[in-house]
Amino acid sequence: MTVEDCYQLGYIVKPHGLKGEVQVLLDVDFPEEYRTLESVFVQQGQQLVPFFISAISLNADKAIMSFEDTDTLEMAQALKGAALYLPLSTLPEREEGDFYFHELVGLDLIDANNNDSLVGVVENVFEAGPQTLLSVKHTTEKEILIPLVDELIKVIDKENNQLHMFIPAGLVDVFLED
Numbered sequence: 001m002t003v004e005d006c007y008q009l010g011y012i013v014k015p016h017g018l019k020g021e022v023q024v025l026l027d028v029d030f031p032e033e034y035r036t037l038e039s040v041f042v043q044q045g046q047q048l049v050p051f052f053i054s055a056i057s058l059n060a061d062k063a064i065m066s067f068e069d070t071d072t073l074e075m076a077q078a079l080k081g082a083a084l085y086l087p088l089s090t091l092p093e094r095e096e097g098d099f100y101f102h103e104l105v106g107l108d109l110i111d112a113n114n115n116d117s118l119v120g121v122v123e124n125v126f127e128a129g130p131q132t133l134l135s136v137k138h139t140t141e142k143e144i145l146i147p148l149v150d151e152l153i154k155v156i157d158k159e160n161n162q163l164h165m166f167i168p169a170g171l172v173d174v175f176l177e178d
Helices: 073-078 171-176
Strands: 006-016 021-026 039-044 047-059 062-067 083-087 108-111 117-128 131-138 143-147 153-157 162-165
Touching: 006 039, 006 062, 006 073, 117 143, 131 171, 143 171
Parallel strands: 108 162
Antiparallel strands: 006 021, 006 083, 021 062, 039 047, 039 083, 047 062, 108 117, 117 131, 131 143, 153 162
């Protein structure tokens, strides 16, 4: 299993107690959907290592997890800061019109305000404080950042590999100036 085949569930914040338990921050929309997890992949270096969960307790977006074969404070301390992953195939189904960020990567960004012209290809989606941004490789090879706001999305056309957005006038030009 590779990181490309997975999505990040969250990360281990710190040890909890003396018996190897860890506190986990779940970076998902609906943490309660993960109440019955049996296993996760823990990133250790460049590898994803499967860890089997023996107990999990949820409180909002935080969880206390116990892993099989991790039963000391020292073992839990070694996991501090590690990212947790699950296979993409385990993502819950989305309602019509909803999407996961990873589904936007690789789509052609089309400007619905500019005669449906090609802006570039979405390379990444990331959160910068309260703002979610698309990192787009413009047709000139420059990186441009576009705010990902529901009101700006016209349509996500997965069949044609396109994301049509109403991009505010002048925004792209700001990134193209030298």
